[in-house]
Amino acid sequence: MRTFSAIAEKCDEYKRRARTGIARASAARAAAHGLIARLAQCFLNQFHAVCIAGIGATFAMAAVGAHADSIKIGGTGTGLGAMKLMAQEFNKSRPDAQLIVTPSLGSTGAIRAVLAGAVDIGISSRPVTAEENRQGASARAYARTPFVFATGAKNNGAGLTLPQLVQIYSGKVTRWPDGSPIRLVVRPDADADTIAMRAFSAEMNAAITEALARKGLRMADTDQDNADALETLPGSLGTTTLTQIVTENRAIRPLALDGVTPTLQTLAAGRYRYFKTLHLVTGRNPSPLARDFVAFIRSPAGQAVLARSGNLALPE
Secondary structure, eight states, X not given: OOOHHHHHHHHHHHHHHXXXXXXXXXXXXXXXXXXXXXXXXXXXXXXXXXXXXHHHHHHHHHHHHHXXXXXXXXXXXXXXXXXXXXXXXXXXXXXXXXXXXXXXXXXXHHHHHHHHTSOXXXXXXXXXXHHHHHHTOEEEEEEEEEEEEEEETTSOOOOBOHHHHHHHHTTXXXXXXXXXXXXXEEOOTTSHHHHHHHTTOHHHHHHHHHHHHSTTOEEOOSHHHHHHHHHHSTTEEEEEEHHHHHHTTOSEEEOOBTTBOOOHHHHHTTSSOOEEEEEEEEXXXXXXXXXXXXXXXXXXXXXXXXXXXXXEEOOO
């Protein structure tokens, strides 16, 4: 028969076990409550994130909708000034349309950008090649602008003849008639200006090769760099276009060539024989706004803008 003390000890043991079980149960319940709380918080966080994302997507879609009627126009620097004026005129009847004229891309850059979908309309001083056309680019000539030899407005340079230009570019003549030095501004060999000058004559082609091989001449990579140099260099001489001078309000003076001043009138009459032809480049499926803008350029209102900006509009 168990003694009282033995029974008491057993009771104490049962109490200890009971307390341990209660503690374990409490810990389990606490852990469960903690897990539930964490799951709830995770759910709330995800719900919050989904809500924010949904709201953001809604605003993003609204923003896209607000600017869905937009196009980008980019290309040769010589034609961008006229495109900015054209966009302003177009917006008078289509204020909802967003027309973005990018910085200069060059002609080849414009065609590549159209093919890549980076711009909707390219401005090029050359037509597309057969390969570019196969890839989906098409070009339509829309204007001609006098291609001119020019100097800074403050310089004293007079008109020139083609034989004189050959002498200057070959390095045989290095000074203006007043004795001040001629500072040639040249373009890269692959640039449209250089290619155009090479086509003047065999003698000019050879003179250009000599000029590009000569050290110390100012090299301008873009049309805007070129215009900056012509404006600022004392005694400068280089090429540009009438449209760039007019639309960018440049302090540059076009020089008469072979006794003919480069104007739209002398170009239209066939007396001034040197010009650049500008092309509109589009992809296979232009957007409705891009088609509308091209049609506007061809319209009487668009052709009036071209005339004011130093361009001779070409028929469709």
